[in-house]
Amino acid sequence: MLHRKSLLKLMLSLLLAVSVLGACSRSTDAPAPKQVAEVGTVTVAPESQAVLTELPGRTVAYLTADIRPQISGIIQRRLFTEGANVKQGQALYQIDPAIYQAAYDSAKASLTRAEATLDASKLRAQRYTELNQIDAVSKQDNDDAQSVLRENMAALGVARAALKAAEINLGFTRITAPISGRVEASTVTPGALVVAQQSLAMTTIQKIDPIYVDVTQSSVDVLRLRREFTSGNIKAFGRDEVPVRLILEDGSVYPSQGKLKFNGLNVNSSTGVITLRAEFPNIDGILLPGMYVRAQLEQAVDETAILVPQKAVTRDVTGAATTLILNDAGKVERRTVTVERTVGSRWWVSAGLQAGDKVIVDGLQKIKEGDSARAVDMSTALSQK
Template identity: 50%
Template sequence: MVFPRVSMRHGAQMAVLSLAALLVACSRGGAANAPAAPPPAEVGVLTVKPRTVSLQNELPGRVSALLVAEVRPQVGGIVLTRDFREGSDVRKGQTLYQIDPAPFRAAFGSAQATLARAQANVVAAQAKSDRYKELVQIDAVSKQAADEAIAAALQAEADVAAAKAALETARINLAYTRITAPISGRIGKSSVTPGALVTANQAQALATVQQLDSIYVDVTQSSAELLRLRRELAAGRLKTDAANQASVKLKLDDGTLYPVSGKLQFSDVTVDEQTNSVTLRATFPNPKQLLLPGLYVRAVLEEGVRENAILVPQQAVARDNRGNAIAMVVGADGKVEQRAVQVPRSVGNEWLVDAGLKAGDQVVFEGLQKARPGAQVKAVERVPGAGASAPAVAASAPGAAASAATPAPAAASGT
């Protein structure tokens, strides 16, 4: 049997064709078996909607009494009795201490006798003066003697006036032995006990009475904050709320809110050189006397109203390597864009954004680890704080969600 002769060249061509066919078949099979590309990652977004918010400022402060009176003796002597209970409420004029009045009664009696003697001298001196006035007219006495009689009568009248003043002083000193409450309020601890020797106007107060029905709260605000507030008001970015601008709320040291609002009284006219701050004073009703002098509090003051304010959840804002605030925004093409933002302050659990965002922007606040700049994502509108299981609107196209966002003022939110 004769086989056809195949040239080496023809064999090589056949081998190449077979290899090509094999590669094509393999590539087709691989393409059919390759896994499909993963869908874009879902991220929770919030569509920016400007709204009106009431801005508040929380400042540290201390409580002080509306009226404070330190009780001191105005005469010296031995304390006989203490006529009050420490920590109780006292009325103005109520007896607090009794100093031994015996020496002051004696002084008062002596002053009365001195006045009586002076008044008797006036009668005699006046009678002599009247007689000498008649006698000098008939030259029965010299003019000098008459003048001396008149002067003696005037001196006797002056002695009466001095004796009356001395008697009044003695009466006042006797009254001062009964030490009374200068104001109504709550009295503190007594520094002396019966039997103690006290002196007039001594440095140490016997006790202190404080009026607590109404109370002062002194808070400090930095001069920089005050200047910023005035600039925002002047620029029109912040408007005062006439109904609430003088209203002040209190947070107590344990975090609870004081149930009664106070009123801002005044702002100091000078800046403290050491702390570079300004003191503000507010008054609060204190019917149950829950607020005590010296108590540390935080006062919440109404600064004003910001219209068209942009607020985003705090978790939507991060910091880059330089410490600048940034936010991730999903564009109309579904790609993530990094934005530099300005966040001067927080409002509750949100950031107030001054620059970097606008109405309709879709800001990522959930799934930030998936939202890398330039990454393709699927934006899902969610409610902050509701969790990933409670989407508000699934945005099939980021552009659609952006077009649906219209700037509409919302109810004012507080800090």
């Protein structure tokens, strides 16, 4: 019993000693001052930036020609390879020329006869004129001779026109390409009967270098751009200076840049859109008529655009875009911003920031809103990446 009391007294003495030592330690140790965090910042500076508009579109052949016969006849030969490129004036089909050759020969013979008849009537009219001057023939006979001469001159003109028509029809038996381009499949084969001005095209030729891209833009967007132009917020490109880039169906970027050639003058009453047409080089034939593409048009320039690194912008729980800045008092401040789109590795901010703001881009994990921090300018380092 005495041993248990002694042990209890010893334990109480030890606890009292530990408490005294802890109190002394707390009274002598001063709290360590909080360190000011260093953060990397980028100072906002306006810069010139093209205002891109991305619009859906379709490729359209630069020129299109449906091949139809201008005379009736039987196809003798097809003179082209389907899917190949043909030159303007190249022969495509040969229609049996026998009937038209015979008509030409007949017209040529009629012309020869008309020329001979005219020569005879000229001599007769000349003699009657001379005889009439000495009253050797009656005036009526002379008038008749002169009338016959004029009739034969007219007949010669008719014969020449008939020969020309026969020559044209004979030429139409050989159907040639009216334009250069890529020829499609033939709808007729040798032995088929074709008729003049038939509705079914024998084939079609399309010129696809260069090629057009027709895109549509809503009238609402057009009005918005015009308001921005009027207010002076953005500067319009000249009509012949608007560059256009293409994004193909697989997401790849078309290597060649085009330019805007035509702005629609009317708004489609059913869709409320305006059609714009751009022209692109197509030397390799990558673009084919009817392809779906997305066109990026540089319709204007914002000379006071604000761009910040993408890592400086985050989203809060509501989905709003925010960024942290270091204000003039050296305090971390949160700003809600409006981002338009990405430009390379940066966000284009249209609202929430202004020139001179120090946007925090590095050390975000060490700070929170309201903390004090010291700025380390990283503008030069980021611009060299």
